Amino acid sequence: MKKYIDDFIVTDNRRLNGEYVILTLELDRDLPEILPGQFAEVKVDNAPNTFLRRPISIHDVVEEKRQIKLLVQEIGEGTRVMGSLQKGDKLNLVYPLGNSFSDPATKEVLLVGGGCGVAPLLYLGRKLKEKGITPRFLLGARNSEGLIALDEYKKVGEVNVTTEDGSMGTKGFVIHHPLMRTDSPVYDHVYTCGPEAMMKVVAKYSEKHGIKCEVSLENRMACGIGACLCCVTDTKDGHVCTCTDGPVFDSTYLKW
Amino acid sequence: MTASGTFGYGEEYEDFFDISQLGGIIVKGTTGSHREGNPYPRMAETPHGMLNAVGLQNKGVDYFVKEIYPRIKDYNTNMLVNVSGSTVEEYEDVARKINELEKIPGIELNISCPNVKEGGMAFGTSCPSAVSVINAVRKVYDKHIMVKLSPNVTNVAEIAHAVEGEGADSVSLINTLLGMAIDAESRRPLLSTVTGGLSGPAVKPVALRMVWQVSQAVKIPVVGLGGIMTAADAIEFMLAGASAVQIGTANFIDPLVSVKVIKGMEDYCERHDIGAVRELTGGMITE
Ligand SMILES: Cc1cc2nc3c(=O)[nH]c(=O)nc-3n(C[C@H](O)[C@H](O)[C@H](O)COP(=O)(O)OP(=O)(O)OC[C@H]3O[C@@H](n4cnc5c(N)ncnc54)[C@H](O)[C@@H]3O)c2cc1C
Numbered sequence: 001m002k003k004y005i006d007d008f009i010v011t012d013n014r015r016l017n018g019e020y021v022i023l024t025l026e027l028d029r030d031l032p033e034i035l036p037g038q039f040a041e042v043k044v045d046n047a048p049n050t051f052l053r054r055p056i057s058i059h060d061v062v063e064e065k066r067q068i069k070l071l072v073q074e075i076g077e078g079t080r081v082m083g084s085l086q087k088g089d090k091l092n093l094v095y096p097l098g099n100s101f102s103d104p105a106t107k108e109v110l111l112v113g114g115g116c117g118v119a120p121l122l123y124l125g126r127k128l129k130e131k132g133i134t135p136r137f138l139l140g141a142r143n144s145e146g147l148i149a150l151d152e153y154k155k156v157g158e159v160n161v162t163t164e165d166g167s168m169g170t171k172g173f174v175i176h177h178p179l180m181r182t183d184s185p186v187y188d189h190v191y192t193c194g195p196e197a198m199m200k201v202v203a204k205y206s207e208k209h210g211i212k213c214e215v216s217l218e219n220r221m222a223c224g225i226g227a228c229l230c231c232v233t234d235t236k237d238g239h240v241c242t243c244t245d246g247p248v249f250d251s252t253y254l255k256w
Numbered sequence: 257m258t259a260s261g262t263f264g265y266g267e268e269y270e271d272f273f274d275i276s277q278l279g280g281i282i283v284k285g286t287t288g289s290h291r292e293g294n295p296y297p298r299m300a301e302t303p304h305g306m307l308n309a310v311g312l313q314n315k316g317v318d319y320f321v322k323e324i325y326p327r328i329k330d331y332n333t334n335m336l337v338n339v340s341g342s343t344v345e346e347y348e349d350v351a352r353k354i355n356e357l358e359k360i361p362g363i364e365l366n367i368s369c370p371n372v373k374e375g376g377m378a379f380g381t382s383c384p385s386a387v388s389v390i391n392a393v394r395k396v397y398d399k400h401i402m403v404k405l406s407p408n409v410t411n412v413a414e415i416a417h418a419v420e421g422e423g424a425d426s427v428s429l430i431n432t433l434l435g436m437a438i439d440a441e442s443r444r445p446l447l448s449t450v451t452g453g454l455s456g457p458a459v460k461p462v463a464l465r466m467v468w469q470v471s472q473a474v475k476i477p478v479v480g481l482g483g484i485m486t487a488a489d490a491i492e493f494m495l496a497g498a499s500a501v502q503i504g505t506a507n508f509i510d511p512l513v514s515v516k517v518i519k520g521m522e523d524y525c526e527r528h529d530i531g532a533v534r535e536l537t538g539g540m541i542t543e
């Protein structure tokens with residue numbers, strides 16, 4: 001897929017809580033095709049210690065408005081500066097990067113997200129819905145405060161939640177939700193993104209039940225386009241780039 | 257030119273601009289056989305720079321000749337191959353095979369990679385070992401040999417001088433500076449290899465100083481690199497004595513940086529009434 005480098009204009013910064021914002025970015029012409037699971041390398045200006053671009057998933061795309069949405073968790077200087085962007089600010093993106101989630105074989109799917117890993121699942125859910133598939137989300141967080149933008153997910157599919165403190169949904173981790181405790185799961189394809197420990201248990205459960213599981217990795221990146229070989233992950237074929245061969249991988253392909 | 261290990265095989269940047277505008281592309285480090293490189297994590301951002309410990313991951317020279325060369329040979333720019341190895345024989349073997357490739361006008365001999373356990377930088381940090389590699393490669397390679405020097409030495413001019421004596425056609429410097437980073441909270445190193453190579457603007461003053469020293473010690477052309485982000489940076493390298501420059505890490509931040517630097521250098525020459533960029537070489541005024 002052709003990659004672009006473009007200046008976007010921030011048209012909205014919606015603060016979800018002390019840690020998360022959703023940025024809406026607009027281009028002055030039609031967007032190229034963007035696939036669910038792809039990401040952008042964001043240049044963060046006015047952040048003196050942020051030297052490299054920051055990889056951020058495509059959270060959502062509104063084609064008719066030429067808009068891209070990014071869900072940003074503020075964890076360091078780069079993401080904090082992104083979180084403080086105002087309407088009218090400019091943001092330079094190299095995009096769309098990486099492969100994408102694949103189509104499911106049947107209509108029964110489960111999308112499991114934790115932390116800022118929920119980000120790519122919204123756009124994936126929307127694309128699945130366009131294909132006549134109702135996505136079943138399973139979103140986990142430490143507490144109800146950490147479950148973000150649930151309204152958006154509810155517009156697209158069925159939403160199930162877990163919290164570690166039990167303040168909303170099932171108490172515990174995603175793996176403790178009834179959807180993942182059963183020995184006869186009702187879905188044939190699992191998509192997951194979030195903390196590695198979470199993805200590993202989700203993958204293990206899926207593999208045990210013979211379900212295809214796609215995981216989206218968040219390795220440290222420098223170029224994002226396959227030029228530096230900094231972002232590798234170990235697979236059955238040895239080291240491959242997370243930024244070009246991933247970020248989405250079949251869980252059974254990874255050595256982790 | 258774009259620096260080895262930062263511009264892939266050129267293909268990665270084709271979507272962004274017409275890469276024939278570049279003076280040359282130095283492709284990834286190529287070794288005698290397939291190398292997996294170092295384990296993840298291989299990269300850490302540091303103030304105004306980055307550390308990498310890729311460790312020369314590549315599929316080996318035979319794969320390059322068979323699979324990659326046919327794809328890139330017709331790019332309308334100078335495609336140079338960065339040749340690396342762990343033994344003199346390995347360098348020789350790679351150079352001999354690259355010598356057969358009609359559309360590759362030269363090699364950059366990497367005797368300065370800090371990220372491999374054996375060989376690599378070791379060859380570039382002492383005169384006798386640098387001499388042994390260049391001497392062997394010169395016998396099997398008859399086109400342009402650019403030798404890439406390591407900054408991890410006390411006297412870079414001495415090594416440059418020795419390299420020139422063995423028949424190198426040019427030298428390029430600097431490769432990355434050996435460095436490391438630790439996460440204070442977890443007390444762990446940020447790289448799987450603990451140490452790695454520092455690049456980006458953080459190394460520029462060191463690189464500039466070394467280019468200046470080397471240009472006074474040798475007659476062959478000096479290619480300057482290390483932290484170039486703008487046309488002004490590139491011009492500083494020329495003024496210090498470089499005949500050409502390479503851009504590395506900056507490509508990650510702005511894939512279009514090289515063409516911007518070329519344009520900026522032309523503008524500078526126009527502004528200063530200088531006929532050609534090459535007239536800048538060694539033009540620093542000291543009195
Ligand atoms: C393909 C991909 C998609 C991503 N999608 C999103 C997204 O949609 N929303 C979002 O908020 N974040 C996302 N991330 C993570 C995001 O890139 C990092 O949080 C960001 O780079 C941190 O930058 P910083 O300057 O704020 O923090 P830094 O000051 O650079 O780092 C703060 C802490 O974060 C850690 N860190 C740095 N880089 C990464 C990284 N790439 N992944 C995980 N931890 C990191 C550092 O080790 C450090 O402990 C994604 C990462 C990848 C690789």
Ligand SMILES: Cc1cc2nc3c(=O)[nH]c(=O)nc-3n(C[C@H](O)[C@H](O)[C@H](O)COP(=O)(O)O)c2cc1C
Pocket residue numbers: 228229230259260261262284285286308310312338366369404430431432454455456457459481482483484502503504505506
């Ligand atoms: C990710 C990465 C990979 C590199 N790989 C190589 C390599 O294979 N061979 C080599 O000679 N230099 C390699 N280098 C060094 C660069 O070519 C260059 O010498 C160095 O980064 C300094 O220039 P810069 O500051 O413009 O990046 C690499 C640098 C980086 C950042």
Ligand code: FES
Pocket residue numbers: 220221222223224225226227228229230231232241242243244
């Ligand atoms: S980040 Fe450079 S190759 Fe993936």
